[in-house]
Amino acid sequence: MIVGITARAAGTDAPVEQRFGRAPYFVFVDTETGKAESVENPLVDAAGGVGPRAVQMFSEHGATVVITGQVGGNAAKALEVGGIKAYAYRGSGSVADALAQYTAGNLQPLPLA
Amino acid sequence: MKIAIASGKGGTGKSTVAANLACTLSRSREVVLVDCDVEEPNLHLFFPATTVDVPVTTPVPEIDPARCTLCGECGKFCRFGALSVLKDRVLVFPELCHSCGGCSLVCPQGAVREVPRTVGRVACSRPLPALVLISGVLNEGEVQAPAVIRAAKLLAEGHPLTLYDASPGIACPVIETLEGSDACILVTESTPFGLHDLRLAAEVVERVGIPAGVVINRSDGKDEETLDFCRERGLPVIMTIPFSREIAAVQNRGGLIAALLPGWEERFVALFEAVVKIAGVSP
Ligand code: SF4
Ligand code: SF4
Numbered sequence: 001m002i003v004g005i006t007a008r009a010a011g012t013d014a015p016v017e018q019r020f021g022r023a024p025y026f027v028f029v030d031t032e033t034g035k036a037e038s039v040e041n042p043l044v045d046a047a048g049g050v051g052p053r054a055v056q057m058f059s060e061h062g063a064t065v066v067i068t069g070q071v072g073g074n075a076a077k078a079l080e081v082g083g084i085k086a087y088a089y090r091g092s093g094s095v096a097d098a099l100a101q102y103t104a105g106n107l108q109p110l111p112l113a
Numbered sequence: 114m115k116i117a118i119a120s121g122k123g124g125t126g127k128s129t130v131a132a133n134l135a136c137t138l139s140r141s142r143e144v145v146l147v148d149c150d151v152e153e154p155n156l157h158l159f160f161p162a163t164t165v166d167v168p169v170t171t172p173v174p175e176i177d178p179a180r181c182t183l184c185g186e187c188g189k190f191c192r193f194g195a196l197s198v199l200k201d202r203v204l205v206f207p208e209l210c211h212s213c214g215g216c217s218l219v220c221p222q223g224a225v226r227e228v229p230r231t232v233g234r235v236a237c238s239r240p241l242p243a244l245v246l247i248s249g250v251l252n253e254g255e256v257q258a259p260a261v262i263r264a265a266k267l268l269a270e271g272h273p274l275t276l277y278d279a280s281p282g283i284a285c286p287v288i289e290t291l292e293g294s295d296a297c298i299l300v301t302e303s304t305p306f307g308l309h310d311l312r313l314a315a316e317v318v319e320r321v322g323i324p325a326g327v328v329i330n331r332s333d334g335k336d337e338e339t340l341d342f343c344r345e346r347g348l349p350v351i352m353t354i355p356f357s358r359e360i361a362a363v364q365n366r367g368g369l370i371a372a373l374l375p376g377w378e379e380r381f382v383a384l385f386e387a388v389v390k391i392a393g394v395s396p
Contacts, residue, residue, distance in 0.1 A: 049194020056188045056197045082199035
């Protein structure tokens with residue numbers, strides 16, 4: 001399974017970013033192999049409509065779970081239709097920490113509808 | 114002749130000036146007044162009448178799932194985020210679409226078809242014997258104000274004398290309104306904020322290349338700074354409406370000073386003559 005986490009920088013040591021579509025980086029972690037891929041978000045400075053476009057990037061990377069702070073209405077709709085589950089991480093820890101919390105079952109699902 | 118009435122921000126009395134001018138001119142000729150402030154049209158409040166409504170549609174994409182290979186091109190292209198290509202379908206957010214047509218161009222499969230979507234309407238009425246009011250109304254939550262403005266202006270085409278009431282501000286709806294106007298009336302107030310907004314508005318009309326004059330509304334008689342600015346920029350001040358209880362009382366109940374207070378009809382006629390002179394065309 002691939003989990004996508006919104007981050008302030010590349011790598012699993014980077015702090016988690018609370019904003020979904022405007023996160024500077026997306027870190028995709030394959031939970032089977034433990035491999036992480038960091039992707040710079042080209043939408044940080046985009047004018048608008050960043051949510052649905054970010055969801056497309058998650059979908060392209062095969063992510064079925066996203067960990068972030070909050071998602072807007074359009075992004076939520078796209079995540080729901082795309083079958084991607086979103087979990088809320090409100091701490092100030094790293095990507096690795098967020099992933100550990102998720103694996104431990106400590107994260108709450110973000111309401112998508 | 115086409116005259117736009119604009120201001121750098123809301124609340125300067127722009128619509129009141131437009132309504133008074135329209136009412137005055139309609140006593141001597143046919144006038145069409147177009148409310149281009151489509152997000153908050155208000156001219157119908159001065160001129161209540163039954164309307165005929167024409168819907169305004171814009172093309173938005175519809176994806177043919179039989180042809181779409183989910184390649185992702187359309188979603189990558191759309192800079193408004195109106196398309197999300199997911200694992201098993203393309204999700205369209207029609208209310209984010211700006212109808213640029215790009216997605217149907219980039220789709221390698223010819224899977225994008227454009228279908229009309231209603232974003233607003235144009236309401237037409239004849240509240241006075243020689244006055245036609247055409248109001249553009251953008252539906253709540255929609256983004257395509259320029260499409261509704263274009264439709265409202267199109268319905269007013271062919272009339273010899275048209276007044277466009279622009280939306281406040283300096284964004285694209287204003288530019289859409291100014292497009293094709295012969296002259297522009299800039300309405301301002303003689304406050305420091307008013308001057309700041311007038312400066313911005315003056316820059317926009319200059320950029321679009323339309324000759325303009327200034328109306329100072331609710332003047333307290335201390336207009337030196339505004340007058341200095343206008344002199345510097347070569348903008349003639351073509352009317353000053355003083356701040357007075359009498360005027361405020363008429364306007365607060367939605368009345369028109371041109372119709373209700375002695376002397377004002379003549380002053381709005383003079384305003385029109387001044388605008389004609391600025392435009393340099395025959396009325
Ligand atoms: S027409 Fe333009 S704005 Fe609308 S969905 Fe297609 S690419 Fe996006
Ligand atoms: S560009 Fe065409 S084929 Fe590719 S995802 Fe969009 S609609 Fe489908």
